[in-house]
Amino acid sequence: MEGVDHLAHERNKAQFDVAVMKAVWAGSRDAYELFHRFSRLVANDPEMFIPAIKAQATEEQQKQWLPLANKMKIIGSYTQTELGHGSNVRGLETTATFDPKTDEFVLNSPTLTATKWWPGGLGKIATHALAHARLIIDDKDYGVHGFLVQLRSLDDHLTLPGITIGDIGMKYGSGAYNTMDNGSLIFDHVRIPRNQMLMRLSQVTREGKYVPSNVPRQLSYGTMVYVRQKIVFDASIALSRAVCISTRYSAVRRQFGSHNGSPETQVIDYKTQQARLFPLLASAYAIRFVSEWLNSFYKDLLQRLEAKDFSTLPEAHACTAGLKSITTSVAADGIEECRKLCGGHGYLTSSGLPELSAVYIPACTYEGDNVVMLLQVARYLMKTISQLKSGNKPVGTTAYLGRAEQLMQYHSDVLRAEDWLKPNVVVEAFEARAARMSMACAQNLSKFNNPEDGFQELSADLVEAATAHCQLIIVSKFIEKLQQDIPGKGVKEQLGVLRSIYALFLLHKHIGDFLSTDCITPKQGYLANEQLRSLYSQVRPNAIALVDAFNYTDHFLSSVLGRYDGNVYPKLYEEAWKDPLNDTSIPDGFHEYVQPMLKQPLHHGRL
Numbered sequence: 001m002e003g004v005d006h007l008a009h010e011r012n013k014a015q016f017d018v019a020v021m022k023a024v025w026a027g028s029r030d031a032y033e034l035f036h037r038f039s040r041l042v043a044n045d046p047e048m049f050i051p052a053i054k055a056q057a058t059e060e061q062q063k064q065w066l067p068l069a070n071k072m073k074i075i076g077s078y079t080q081t082e083l084g085h086g087s088n089v090r091g092l093e094t095t096a097t098f099d100p101k102t103d104e105f106v107l108n109s110p111t112l113t114a115t116k117w118w119p120g121g122l123g124k125i126a127t128h129a130l131a132h133a134r135l136i137i138d139d140k141d142y143g144v145h146g147f148l149v150q151l152r153s154l155d156d157h158l159t160l161p162g163i164t165i166g167d168i169g170m171k172y173g174s175g176a177y178n179t180m181d182n183g184s185l186i187f188d189h190v191r192i193p194r195n196q197m198l199m200r201l202s203q204v205t206r207e208g209k210y211v212p213s214n215v216p217r218q219l220s221y222g223t224m225v226y227v228r229q230k231i232v233f234d235a236s237i238a239l240s241r242a243v244c245i246s247t248r249y250s251a252v253r254r255q256f257g258s259h260n261g262s263p264e265t266q267v268i269d270y271k272t273q274q275a276r277l278f279p280l281l282a283s284a285y286a287i288r289f290v291s292e293w294l295n296s297f298y299k300d301l302l303q304r305l306e307a308k309d310f311s312t313l314p315e316a317h318a319c320t321a322g323l324k325s326i327t328t329s330v331a332a333d334g335i336e337e338c339r340k341l342c343g344g345h346g347y348l349t350s351s352g353l354p355e356l357s358a359v360y361i362p363a364c365t366y367e368g369d370n371v372v373m374l375l376q377v378a379r380y381l382m383k384t385i386s387q388l389k390s391g392n393k394p395v396g397t398t399a400y401l402g403r404a405e406q407l408m409q410y411h412s413d414v415l416r417a418e419d420w421l422k423p424n425v426v427v428e429a430f431e432a433r434a435a436r437m438s439m440a441c442a443q444n445l446s447k448f449n450n451p452e453d454g455f456q457e458l459s460a461d462l463v464e465a466a467t468a469h470c471q472l473i474i475v476s477k478f479i480e481k482l483q484q485d486i487p488g489k490g491v492k493e494q495l496g497v498l499r500s501i502y503a504l505f506l507l508h509k510h511i512g513d514f515l516s517t518d519c520i521t522p523k524q525g526y527l528a529n530e531q532l533r534s535l536y537s538q539v540r541p542n543a544i545a546l547v548d549a550f551n552y553t554d555h556f557l558s559s560v561l562g563r564y565d566g567n568v569y570p571k572l573y574e575e576a577w578k579d580p581l582n583d584t585s586i587p588d589g590f591h592e593y594v595q596p597m598l599k600q601p602l603h604h605g606r607l
């Protein structure tokens with residue numbers, strides 16, 4: 001019935017202050033503003049163009065271009081990827097050749113594979129591109145740099161001479177990402193003034209002299225680092241949306257279990273449902289907290305860069321690349337699992353889950369393919385280990401590698417299931433697992449004469465070691481979050497339950513790592529799983545309140561299964577009748593195509 005809260009009985013079970021949990025989840029308010037910018041982003045993509053200008057343009061260039069971009073007097077596209085290259089930025093083929101006679105750069109797409117391909121907004125709406133092209137001066141190639149290129153007239157929006165632009169066509173399913181005009185672009189000797197090369201990091205003088213950057217060249221990748229750390233926050237939003245829908249529906253849905261006329265069992269009470277759903281609920285909170293930490297780490301990096309302190313740049317790259325990879329994979333797989341947790345109705349568009357999945361899953365690819373990103377983390381870990389011999393003391397997220405020798409001797413001292421609730425016990429196990437996996441890779445790498453050959457040969461193991469490292473970061477940041485002062489009845493206790501679920505679920509899922517590295521015994525693995533089952537029982541009465549704490553409106557969730565009031569069945573039915581197919585009883589084409597078949601005379605008893 002309208003106006004009735006069908007989940008009130010669930011909400012009354014909450015053992016914590018939901019208002020405080022909402023504040024803990026919301027964290028810094030700007031994160032929400034960011035997300036709402038993102039929700040506009042799917043239709044447009046100024047959010048990379050502007051940061052890229054800030055990162056790569058001189059003050060003078062920023063004064064010229066930022067006001068135009070901020071006021072949408074120009075619409076920009078971050079135009080880097082090409083038909084032939086995306087991951088390998090240094091392999092991009094578009095050229096920007098300096099012409100000293102005219103003090104211009106000539107942009108050209110020398111091959112088909114040099115066609116710019118995928119940039120958001122490029123297909124129909126962008127008036128300007130921040131095009132990444134190989135800087136060529138006197139036939140010498142100085143590598144990839146950024147260039148501002150006008151694509152369309154600001155009067156009639158027609159493409160300018162030498163510019164061929166198109167949309168790259170429909171994408172995955174009918175998802176909302178098809179509102180994004182990812183485009184293609186071919187340059188045919190397009191001339192731009194020299195001052196439209198972004199020259200904050202490196203310059204080209206009027207005489208055509210190349211002035212190399214006096215800061216790490218990787219700062220030219222700064223926009224990707226910025227977006228990757230934003231994407232981690234986005235993963236917490238996407239996963240929490242799906243978890244909210246599937247948790248509420250799991251409390252509404254009843255199937256089997258009726259005795260003597262009693263109500264059937266709520267599917268949320270099945271242990272299999274809990275074992276699939278509650279780790280995702282815990283992961284949403286874990287990703288949110290690590291995104292908060294990553295954002296503060298990134299802001300600290302920016303301050304350091306202002307002071308020409310590049311000391312945390314390598315770690316920032318590794319953390320943004322690795323956490324982007326891990327969290328988007330968890331979120332994308334989690335959204336699909338949430339669909340399955342809702343049974344058949346999860347496959348309905350009105351559940352909100354197919355659309356969420358279709359829009360979200362490219363996050364595993366854009367801003368860096370997830371495997372390529374983990375390989376970057378692996379490079380960083382191997383480099384860190386190689387420097388141990390020279391006495392380099394790792395700090396920050398690799399500090400544990402400074403204790404590698406000690407961790408190589410580690411054996412968990414867990415005796416009882418509840419020992420796994422101790423944060424230090426968990427962190428030690430995760431540190432030992434990550435250290436041993438990385439050290440084993442380093443050991444194996446040392447057997448290769450050519451380190452690059454070794455890296456390629458061992459890349460699958462290296463990805464697993466990088467994954468263990470990133471999971472350790474997320475577990476550690478969840479633990480650190482709970483060391484903060486968090487008020488409110490039962491809030492910290494509930495977050496503690498989620499922290500333990502997150503860590504022990506990962507331990508159970510990757511039990512092979514923990515056993516093969518001899519960090520824990522099979523018995524200790526068994527006790528961890530015992531404890532996990534007990535934790536699910538502790539979350540159960542709080543599950544609805546924990547997803548209420550995400551504070552999502554029904555409009556935002558756009559899901560009949562995830563409605564706040566749990567009034568699912570009438571709304572499912574109502575939503576179905578909105579389908580145009582139900583405007584008529586007899587479907588189009590029936591009389592022309594189906595009825596003649598039905599009217600066919602029977603021949604010898606056969607149609």
Ligand SMILES: CC/C=C\C/C=C\C/C=C\C/C=C\C/C=C\C/C=C/C(=O)SCCNC(=O)CCNC(=O)[C@H](O)C(C)(C)COP(=O)(O)OP(=O)(O)OC[C@H]1O[C@@H](n2cnc3c(N)ncnc32)[C@H](O)[C@@H]1OP(=O)(O)O
Binds near residue numbers: 047088219234
């Ligand atoms: C857009 C919205 C933003 C925010 C607001 C809203 C909401 C956010 C939520 C979601 C986002 C919403 C929408 C996004 C949707 C679509 C947009 C998508 C855009 C794109 O996809 S843009 C294109 C992205 N492309 C990539 O990511 C390419 C990936 N490839 C690379 O990054 C590089 O090619 C790679 C793999 C790093 C290799 O580079 P390179 O060959 O130059 O380096 P090496 O591997 O040889 O390493 C050399 C050395 O350099 C270090 N290093 C590499 N990269 C970096 C870096 N970025 N920073 C610092 N250091 C770096 C590396 O570690 C090595 O160091 P070493 O010598 O070993 O010490």
Ligand SMILES: Cc1cc2nc3c(=O)[nH]c(=O)nc-3n(C[C@H](O)[C@H](O)[C@H](O)COP(=O)(O)OP(=O)(O)OC[C@H]3O[C@@H](n4cnc5c(N)ncnc54)[C@H](O)[C@@H]3O)c2cc1C
Binds near residue numbers: 084368372
């Ligand atoms: C929805 C969407 C929006 C996008 N928006 C933009 C945008 O606005 N601007 C822009 O410039 N680009 C954009 N892109 C492009 C995106 O950045 C690239 O697709 C992404 O970086 C992956 O590169 P790729 O396509 O070359 O993949 P590839 O690198 O070709 O990946 C193919 C396979 O090769 C593997 N692989 C590649 N290299 C290695 C290696 N060294 N070792 C092991 N395995 C490897 C990958 O893991 C993957 O399995 C967008 C893409 C999508 C899907």
